[in-house]
Amino acid sequence: MKSAVILFPGSNRERDVANALRRAGGAVEIVWHGESELPTGTDLVVLPGGFSYGDYLRCGAIAARSPVMDAVRAHAERGGKVLGICNGFQILVESGLLPGILTRNRDLRFICREQHLKVERADTAFTKGYAAGQVIEVCVAHGEGNYFADPETVARLEGDGRVAFRYCDADGSVGGLSNRNGSINDIAGIYSENLNVLGMMPHPENLVDAAVGGTDGAALFSGLAKAA
């Protein structure tokens, strides 16, 4: 699997995600946001976490207008896979590649902690390494992770099985205090219509090594490598 990790001014998780992809056996190229083309043979584009353009205007709003985003859009339209993590998810919604918005956390505080997630389905390229309904523990670190969309959009996402992950408790129950940022329907990640674009707020790339906290994120990258 060949991945292009896009580097925006202010990205800070590009090396973490490159490490996670390499551990899964993939080849990685870091691509500057000013490029107008992706490396030949790119299977997966990753928009990493961070604070692109200092989160000015709205998180991800300026990065979404970067030159490389036209190439990312064309890649997605061809059915190529795109993964946006945290700031990357914000860039995906700001560029229209995914519906809805990510707004300030409900309590207006930056949240940085471990978090349980429910894997909604295990039949996509991103979740092949998990079981449907599996509860995993990853971490979150964001100020604007409160997912919101109009009722028709939420109904469509739910009806079409496009909710990828939900915030949950350790026992898998949703709807409780585990939804700390206030996201509608406890949504932590969503897919595009064709399931080839995934945006998620939590950071699976930071839970791929038992020596630094856990490995529940690793199956996302190994599953992607297997799918490719």
Ligand SMILES: NC(=O)CC[C@H](N)C(=O)O
């Ligand atoms: N870790 C991240 O990618 C953070 C995203 C964004 N800067 C926020 O605070 O919401």
